Amino acid sequence: MNKILTLSPPGGQMVKWYPGRRLSWLRLGVVIAVVAALAGAGWYSLGYVQDRQEATERSPWFDAYVDVTATPTFEFESPESDGQQNVVLAFVVALKDNNCTPSWGGVYDLAEAERALDLDRRLARFTMQGGSAMVSFGGQANSDLALSCTDETKLRAGYEAVIDRYDQLSIDMDIEGELLANPEALARQARAIAQLQEERKGGDGLDVWLTLPVSTDGLSFDGLQAVRQYLGAGVELAGVNAMTMNLETAAGESMLPGILDSLEATQNQLRSLYQEVDVTMGEATAWSRISATPMIGQNDTRGDIFTLPDAAELSRFAADKGMSRMSMWSLNRDQQCGENWPDVRRVSDSCSGVDQTPGEFAKTLREGRPGSLTQIKGAVPGDSTTASVEDDPETSPYPIWSVDVAYPADTKVVWNRSVYEAKWWTQGDQPDLPSEAAAQPWRLLGPVLPGEKPVERPVIPAGTYPEWSKETVFTRGQRVIFEGVAFEAKWWTQGDSPDEALVQPQASPWRQLTDDEVAKIVVEK
Numbered sequence: 001m002n003k004i005l006t007l008s009p010p011g012g013q014m015v016k017w018y019p020g021r022r023l024s025w026l027r028l029g030v031v032i033a034v035v036a037a038l039a040g041a042g043w044y045s046l047g048y049v050q051d052r053q054e055a056t057e058r059s060p061w062f063d064a065y066v067d068v069t070a071t072p073t074f075e076f077e078s079p080e081s082d083g084q085q086n087v088v089l090a091f092v093v094a095l096k097d098n099n100c101t102p103s104w105g106g107v108y109d110l111a112e113a114e115r116a117l118d119l120d121r122r123l124a125r126f127t128m129q130g131g132s133a134m135v136s137f138g139g140q141a142n143s144d145l146a147l148s149c150t151d152e153t154k155l156r157a158g159y160e161a162v163i164d165r166y167d168q169l170s171i172d173m174d175i176e177g178e179l180l181a182n183p184e185a186l187a188r189q190a191r192a193i194a195q196l197q198e199e200r201k202g203g204d205g206l207d208v209w210l211t212l213p214v215s216t217d218g219l220s221f222d223g224l225q226a227v228r229q230y231l232g233a234g235v236e237l238a239g240v241n242a243m244t245m246n247l248e249t250a251a252g253e254s255m256l257p258g259i260l261d262s263l264e265a266t267q268n269q270l271r272s273l274y275q276e277v278d279v280t281m282g283e284a285t286a287w288s289r290i291s292a293t294p295m296i297g298q299n300d301t302r303g304d305i306f307t308l309p310d311a312a313e314l315s316r317f318a319a320d321k322g323m324s325r326m327s328m329w330s331l332n333r334d335q336q337c338g339e340n341w342p343d344v345r346r347v348s349d350s351c352s353g354v355d356q357t358p359g360e361f362a363k364t365l366r367e368g369r370p371g372s373l374t375q376i377k378g379a380v381p382g383d384s385t386t387a388s389v390e391d392d393p394e395t396s397p398y399p400i401w402s403v404d405v406a407y408p409a410d411t412k413v414v415w416n417r418s419v420y421e422a423k424w425w426t427q428g429d430q431p432d433l434p435s436e437a438a439a440q441p442w443r444l445l446g447p448v449l450p451g452e453k454p455v456e457r458p459v460i461p462a463g464t465y466p467e468w469s470k471e472t473v474f475t476r477g478q479r480v481i482f483e484g485v486a487f488e489a490k491w492w493t494q495g496d497s498p499d500e501a502l503v504q505p506q507a508s509p510w511r512q513l514t515d516d517e518v519a520k521i522v523v524e525k
Contacts, residue, residue, distance in 0.1 A: 091104075
């Protein structure tokens with residue numbers, strides 16, 4: 001009996017070959033080609049599906065940078081109900097007088113940022129309202145930790161201190177300026193981040209975004225080298241965030257075409273960079289790992305103006321391409337400049353330079369992006385659903401609010417386990433109750449944090465200054481002690497009690513010395 005051999009292409013019908021019959025090589029070739037084509041189609045289909053699955057693992061989100069140390073302070077911790085829920089806090093760099101100590105803006109170390117900026121408390125309040133934040137290291141100004149700290153053990157400890165303090169599941173490495181052109185510093189940074197990421201693999205993990213400048217041709221040579229440094233160190237990148245700004249657009253022309261060109265080029269470069277390390281990245285996956293950060297309104301280069309229509313088009317482009325992340329620089333600038341701003345073509349840290357309503361750029365760019373960073377983990381400090389609201393002077397950083405006490409502007413108090421700051425002189429206005437006035441005199445900073453104790457205020461040593469006397473004439477700059485508190489005369493005065501400065505600070509000839517001034521006097525003594 002003749003045996004029948006069969007060839008079975010994937011998903012196709014049996015092809016039979018009867019021995020003894022003449023074999024047609026042409027027919028066999030056709031069969032083999034069909035089988036190969038169907039198999040290839042199967043593999044292609046599988047790869048396409050996997051690519052799409054990887055690209056849609058996270059719901060698309062929009063975050064926006066906040067310059068933490070800029071003046072005036074941006075109150076990211078109190079977004080409106082439809083406001084910005086994802087923020088990137090910028091920038092952590094080396095402390096000016098200690099190269100391996102992380103700081104905000106080179107000025108505030110982490111402990112000082114808690115005291116002077118109430119940053120920990122504001123972050124706690126933000127997360128209580130469902131917000132999510134990640135920290136950005138580096139930036140154009142100041143000195144990145146990796147540039148100034150050559151001790152790799154201390155460098156790693158510096159990054160780790162920030163990640164642990166703010167419970168970060170994702171970090172943003174803003175690489176530009178001097179750091180971008182320094183391969184040795186970049187290698188130190190990449191090794192430190194790789195070690196920290198490896199340690200966290202068994203837990204919540206650590207996403208790492210590289211934020212890099214781009215041109216219409218995509219990443220520069222130095223930018224490509226930065227990505228290579230990170231991939232070579234073994235860092236698993238969440239993605240590359242392209243700073244689509246300062247593209248030197250011709251005057252009167254839209255920035256948008258240049259921005260889209262820069263993103264197309266960066267996406268192609270990212271796929272090639274992964275190919276260099278023998279990782280094949282699909283089209284959709286690559287787009288999901290590309291983010292754009294435009295500088296809203298007037299850019300540093302005068303010809304570059306990113307408009308609201310540009311923002312709408314960029315948002316649609318990102319959605320069409322499947323870009324998971326979108327950002328902008330910055331929330332501090334997302335408002336129209338006031339009438340007194342002399343030249344809207346000159347960049348401001350606190351306004352965009354274009355006609356807009358407050359928050360309009362953020363609202364436009366986050367359209368259709370419901371996702372969250374969800375970078376802050378664990379129990380929320382001071383969660384009112386579980387924590388006691390009984391105020392205890394022993395565990396409160398500031399005095400408990402009293403209806404009988406007058407509070408000048410900037411005074412901080414505790415009420416119902418939350419910290420408030422007076423926006424102007426006030427007395428009798430309970431911090432957590434609506435005010436009958438047009439505006440509430442208190443600003444909520446956030447909850448009392450676990451483990452807090454009363455803030456120790458420096459005390460002027462006895463005999464440092466003379467006691468105030470009603471009969472004595474005091475001239476500008478003279479200092480006195482009144483009921484244990486130090487005051488300084490703003491102009492000639494006689495008979496004006498210094499405590500009036502607490503009630504009417506503008507009209508009083510006296511001003512109370514700040515805690516910093518008193519502390520300096522104590523040290524000098």
